[in-house]
Amino acid sequence: MSWTPPPYPADPGDSPGGPSSEERTWALVSHIGSLVSAWFALGILCPLLVLLLKGSSPFVRRHALESLNYQLTLLLLIVAATVVTILTLGIGLLVIVPVGVVIAVLALVFIIMATMRASNGEDYRYPLSIRLIN
Numbered sequence: 001m002s003w004t005p006p007p008y009p010a011d012p013g014d015s016p017g018g019p020s021s022e023e024r025t026w027a028l029v030s031h032i033g034s035l036v037s038a039w040f041a042l043g044i045l046c047p048l049l050v051l052l053l054k055g056s057s058p059f060v061r062r063h064a065l066e067s068l069n070y071q072l073t074l075l076l077l078i079v080a081a082t083v084v085t086i087l088t089l090g091i092g093l094l095v096i097v098p099v100g101v102v103i104a105v106l107a108l109v110f111i112i113m114a115t116m117r118a119s120n121g122e123d124y125r126y127p128l129s130i131r132l133i134n
Helices: 020-038 044-055 059-089 095-120
Strands: none
Touching: 020 044, 020 059, 020 095, 044 059, 059 095
């Protein structure tokens, strides 16, 4: 039995024929761009920029917020793992490293799934994401 997050409610600002090609592209960038921006700084930069630049579209806004919330959730997990490692004088790494590898693989899979949904003009909700920003 698998759990799926509830879908987004219909937004009155959505286009009647679905999102345009440009909207789908920007929604896609908000997800996959987080992987690229994570190499240089933080994964939250790209979805935040997309939200600020193209957030007037309800479709792009939903995807950018979803990606931003997911990246913030991952950042909180990294901070918590760092604190546990420091408090346990490094012994916590015996648990944190294997769990971290599993989380990293799942994060990559979820980001790819979100990117594919955005390119198809569909909404996506990351599982186990803390919705900090609405």
